[in-house]
Amino acid sequence: MSKNTGNAFDFKLFRRLLAFTKPYRLAFYFVALAAIIMSGLAVLRPFLLKLAIDDSIVPQDGEGFMKYVILMLVVLMLEVIFQFAFIFYANWLGQSVIRDLRQKLFRLMMSFRMKYFDKSAVGRLTTRAVNDVETISSIFSEGLFMIISDLLKMIVIAGFMLTQSWRLSLIVFIVLPFILYATRVFQKAMKVAFEDVRNQVANLNSFVQERLTGMKIVQIFTREKTEYDRFTEINKSHRKAWIKTVWYNSIFFPIAEMAGAIATGLVVWYGGLNVIGGGFVTLGIITAFIQYAEMLFRPLRQIADKFNTLQMGMVAANRVFGILDTKSHIADTGTIDYTNTNGKIEFKNVHFGYNPDEEVIKGISFIANPGETVAIVGSTGAGKTTIINLLNRFYEIDSGEILIDDISVKDYKLASLRNQIAVVLQDVFLFADSILNNITLNNPDISKEDVIAAAKEIGVHKFIESLPEGYDYNVKERGSMLSSGQRQLISFLRAYVSKPSILILDEATSSVDTYSEEMIQTATLKITKDRTSIVIAHRLATIKTADKIIVMDAGKIVEVGNHNELLKIENGFYRNLYEVQFMKEEVV
Template identity: 90%
Template sequence: MSENKGNAFDFKLFKRLMSFTRPYRGIFIFVAFAAIVMSGLAVLRPFLLKLAIDDSIVPKDSEGFMTYVILMLVVLILEVVFQFAFIFYTNWLGQSVIRDMRQKLFRLMTSFKMQYFDKSAVGRLTTRAVNDVETISSIFSEGLFMIISDLLKMLVIAGFMLTQSWRLSLIVFIVLPFIMYATRVFQKAMKVAFEDVRNQVANLNSFVQERITGMKIVQIFTREKTEYERFQEINKKHRKAWIRTVWYNSIFFPIAEMAGAIATGLVVWYGGLNVIGGGAVTLGIITAFIQYAEMLFRPLRQIADKFNTLQMGMVAANRVFGILDTRSHIEDNGTINYTNTKGEIEFVDVHFGYLEGEEVIKGISFKANPGDTVAIVGATGAGKSTIINLLNRFYEINSGTIKIDNIDIKEYTLASLTSQIAVVLQDVFLFADTIYNNITLNNPNITEDDVIAAAKEIGVHKFIESLPGGYNYNVKERGSMLSSGQRQLISFLRAYVSKPSILVLDEATSSVDTYSEELIQTATDKITKDRTSIVIAHRLATIKKADKIIVMDAGKIVEEGTHHELLENEKGFYRNLYEVQFADGGNP
């Protein structure tokens, strides 16, 4: 990713961006051709007007004048046709490129390690995938090709002016170096300004998205005023960044306008004196040069304006490529497809830390036999949920081995591994969609009959049917229309219909009501039957039937055994956890 923010233009970045146009080479060439034709047609109109004045109006030749009028009309129609094609296909090309880029970006983000999302703000990633990619399209629709077209017009016009009157041309050209220098300074200043704008937009998006998502916490703790004040500060910085770009525009464009007016005035002054004195300059040439001067300076002003657009697009491209260049993937070098087999799990001296030098899992080893239910208990922060993350390869272990059916999980293809491990999390995430789609996740291999049959098997069909629309009930964003217990039941059904070899229940009953817990317990008994299951729980009453209970503390396994075996150790961790949990007379 380019770090040289002071450069007016990054050609290396531009070249990389242009690589996305290769599938549309034909359209790219046509647009370039249309730009060339438009520059030629732009020169013809003032020249035909010059001929009409000198050859027809001054000599009073009405027949010849009508010929020139018809020719100018033909040129005008051709200009309209080519301009339509140019505008349409530059926008078409831009939208096609960002479609491909956005698809590549989204596909890449779905393959990132969980560690990447731990460190990246959701609002910032959303800005990259939506706002920044959309800004890139303006490089094609309003920036690059428009600039090329304007530059071609300027070159053709300048060359043609010299063939008509080199003296008048020099008068116009005297002003050019000043406006070109001003344009160069303006471009450099705008590059830095737009970098700041994109930063502030990302900050604003991130802040607003997080506060809207966590609005309940904001209101519960009466932080409305504090968050509003913080928003005011961020919004002020956003405004300041934009005002900076407005300031540069306010300086540059009046200067450019004044330079164009001076050039036109000099043409009229010198040309008028020449005509009065009987020189070679004619009224037609003066009229044409007034138009040529305007056509020469207008593109220069527009180029600066379009360069703003190009700069914004390049800054956005720089940010998007920054994500595209991110190497944060779990290595998927496995060659074995894991299918529904035994489901034996074994951890062998596994070490892991989310941060370098800070181990969370400290050399644990355990085995879950096929069809067994293994419960993992321990205080908060003991490393229970981390085991689930490692089993799914959301993170890479530092050392040791994790095996399924006596094969290192790294030897399985990642897709086949995750397809055979179903996870029910404590914090259930549901999409703003129907219950049916949240269960199947749009898997075409799971039919509605499969879903209904599975729901009946685990005892949640009646609950779903009681909702308006049944399986077509829209749960809204994050499942807000359902209670936590209902969301949990949906997640159980989602896990069950996928028919996994291994089932993971992570704190699945820690925050639900008694009625939902009974349904969940029934569902748990059903879906864990004859299937290797790992259950993480704080509520020890839910795991008494487990084939094995593993007790963890500070990243280590401190005890293993059945519920009754562990209770026999009067000074054991499990016995202590059990007594603390039921000290208030709770039902053991």
């Protein structure tokens, strides 16, 4: 993200944003044309009024006066028509651009590696994808084209005023340098102020999102008052940032209003004396110049106001492009489609660390043969879950090699690789949707009949049917309407219907009740049958039935064997784990 320097406008960023209008060039050019026509029409009404006064009202020509009235009505109708078209298509263009931009941003965020999300607050990313992108639309609907239209009006009006009376024009122009200087200072100050506003909005969104998500923890530990006090401070900072923008507006707009009033007063004073003295100025010219002066200074005030909108949009664009420029992707350079084949897994001297100076996996090597169930055990922090992350390529290894069916995982197309690896996590995430959609994840290739058949096979159909709406039951946000065991069963079914070559169960039975565990054990036996499976678990039953058990400690493999073989190792890691954890469980 580019650093904020307080410069009034970033043309490089603006050109980049304009590139998103290319698919809508016709609408873009039409809006620009409408702005030009509107500036021409704006000049005509005061000029027609001047002619009506000097050529018809003063000489008392009633017939000629009616012609001017009709002409003014025609010009007014044309202004209304073009203004309607201008506003509608400017907004249409803005919404089209942000639709494309938001889709590009969301698609990009879905491709980020997990390391990016480890370090990025969800609330801030939500602000970028929703609030900031929406703010960008105002660049087109209320900022860019409005400013162009107003500038064109000012140029046309100033030129036309000179052709009518250069003396009166100079009187009006005397005030312009002061208002232009004030506008420039105002724009610079507002850019810095709006940067601060967007920062505070992101802080507020991030704080609220995290506290609402973790409300159970807040209430369990009675931190309501503490979190409320912290929210109050963040809200104060947000208010302070906005008050700064209000302060700048409060200074600038009265100055701009006063400058316009002074210019009008000077026109009336000089023109009135000239008329009284029998000079060149007419009543029609004075009337026209009063309107021209107002039309000249009004856009200046509006441009400043619209520049606020434009600045806020540019600040938002700067933040969004900061994410779009993020290089945090797993390189998807593979060319091989991984279809449902053997499912052999091999780790060869793999090293990995989430941080460069902190290695988590320290040169591990093992093989999971096709159809085998391999259990991985070890104390917390041993590196068990990291193996799953590396196999799915959520993170890139530092050195070594990971092979599936004797082919490096980097040689597979990323989507095809992950399609063949199903994962059941300890902390099951369910969307606020029906059970059916949470199982299929809206995959059109998986029908409801397929889901029901699979549910019957692994023994969870009766449980789902017992819910109020069966497979159409909405589990609400994060599956809050289901118990942890029920969520696990849905997760098992989700993995099973995807028909993977490789199945991974990560602590899948560590926090469920006995009844749910029995159902899960039945489901586990079914979905792991004839399928390469990696099971990370603390429960004895799962580990006992594994073909191979890998024992890890501090990022290294310290023992490998089946349950009986590992129990025979005197003072072995697995035997100690068994005696400390599993024997107590059997006693219970």
